[in-house]
Amino acid sequence: MKEWEKNIRKIDPYVPGEQPHNANMIKLNTNENPYPPSPGVLHALENFDVNVLRLYPDDKSKVLVDTLAEYYHVNSDQIFVGVGSDEVLGFAFLTFFNSVKPIVFSDITYSFYKVWAKLYKIPYTLAPLDEDFRMKKEDFYEENGGVIIANPNAPTGICENLEFIEDILLHNQDVVVIVDEAYIDFGGKSALELIDRYENLLVVRTFSKSRSLAGMRIGFCMGNARLIQAMNDVKYSFNSYTMNQVSIVVGAQSVRDEAYFRENVAKIIAQRTETENALRMMGFTCLPSATNFIFAKHNKKSGKELLQKLREKNIYVRNFPDNERIKEYLRITIGSKEQMDVVLKELKQIVME
Numbered sequence: 428m429k430e431w432e433k434n435i436r437k438i439d440p441y442v443p444g445e446q447p448h449n450a451n452m453i454k455l456n457t458n459e460n461p462y463p464p465s466p467g468v469l470h471a472l473e474n475f476d477v478n479v480l481r482l483y484p485d486d487k488s489k490v491l492v493d494t495l496a497e498y499y500h501v502n503s504d505q506i507f508v509g510v511g512s513d514e515v516l517g518f519a520f521l522t523f524f525n526s527v528k529p530i531v532f533s534d535i536t537y538s539f540y541k542v543w544a545k546l547y548k549i550p551y552t553l554a555p556l557d558e559d560f561r562m563k564k565e566d567f568y569e570e571n572g573g574v575i576i577a578n579p580n581a582p583t584g585i586c587e588n589l590e591f592i593e594d595i596l597l598h599n600q601d602v603v604v605i606v607d608e609a610y611i612d613f614g615g616k617s618a619l620e621l622i623d624r625y626e627n628l629l630v631v632r633t634f635s636k637s638r639s640l641a642g643m644r645i646g647f648c649m650g651n652a653r654l655i656q657a658m659n660d661v662k663y664s665f666n667s668y669t670m671n672q673v674s675i676v677v678g679a680q681s682v683r684d685e686a687y688f689r690e691n692v693a694k695i696i697a698q699r700t701e702t703e704n705a706l707r708m709m710g711f712t713c714l715p716s717a718t719n720f721i722f723a724k725h726n727k728k729s730g731k732e733l734l735q736k737l738r739e740k741n742i743y744v745r746n747f748p749d750n751e752r753i754k755e756y757l758r759i760t761i762g763s764k765e766q767m768d769v770v771l772k773e774l775k776q777i778v779m780e
């Protein structure tokens with residue numbers, strides 16, 4: 428090893444779902460939304476004045492922050508926006524998890540948490556999900572350096588109720604508790620209503636799934652103004668201009684288009700129910716989903732085989748072969764009705780072979 432190589436940061440990076448570009452593929456592997464962004468977003472893009480790109484964006488992203496504040500009935504100083512919730516979460520880890528005590532998160536959850544912990548050298552302990560893939564609240568009672576929970580959880584899709592979240596808050600009043608609500612718009616109850624009572628609660632959201640804007644990279648979080656101030660201090664020590672001009676305008680417009688948003692989410696929820704029923708008829712076990720994906724395993728066919736056979740049909744889903752407990756499961760994003768009809772038809776064929 429060369430001398431200079433010894434000082435290189437070594438880290439096993441997060442591996443995002445594949446982004447293939449095959450013609451006519453059905454892409455259900457990264458929980459993107461099958462429907463386009465709102466017509467208002469299209470209009471905002473068409474009318475975007477390219478000349479403003481000469482200028483740096485508003486470092487406070489005021490238009491977007493104020494629109495979100497009004498929508499969620501919080502103050503603007505209770506909102507932080509970032510380049511996808513991944514960036515928001517990355518800043519939150521850097522800002523809040525500085526104890527020598529380990530932070531706690533589930534053994535089966537969004538795999539990026541472990542990567543940030545390693546990147547920032549934050550010690551962590553894993554709380555094992557029970558046999559039904561539920562979190563055990565007692566695992567979060569021990570002294571720790573902070574808590575991060577995905578609710579609904581990924582890749583299981585299971586959502587815990589607010590009593591569960593509040594119980595964890597009651598037992599963790601001396602550390603910051605982050606609740607990653609990437610999928611909350613698909614049916615779960617948000618912890619947002621708790622932020623006024625728990626000054627250590629940070630609720631993280633994204634535009635990537637329910638708002639059909641994964642490609643725009645917009646995420647945000649809400650919490651006590653003191654938490655948001657601390658995150659801004661870190662952000663301004665890293666990059667003052669995380670949000671570009673286009674995403675500020677487009678994000679705000681998406682929030683204003685409430686009727687379209689509701690309709691979009693309702694379609695996906697209805698399609699999810701239909702898909703779950705069809706999968707169960709074919710011998711799949713589906714975990715109860717409050718998200719835009721289904722986590723399912725078949726009673727005969729292995730996860731690996733199903734993934735492979737679907738891929739041969741140009742259908743992409745995700746599985747997690749390196750994790751013993753979930754390696755037989757497929758995580759199938761809910762696509763449009765037309766897409767799901769094709770997927771179900773192909774799956775029916777595959778499981779009968």
Ligand SMILES: *Cc1c(COP(=O)(O)O)cnc(C)c1O
Pocket residue numbers: 458510511512513514537577581607609632633634635641644645646
């Ligand atoms: C998709 C996802 C994210 C990241 O979303 P972006 O806003 O696109 O960065 C964060 N947490 C969970 C649990 C997710 O599933």
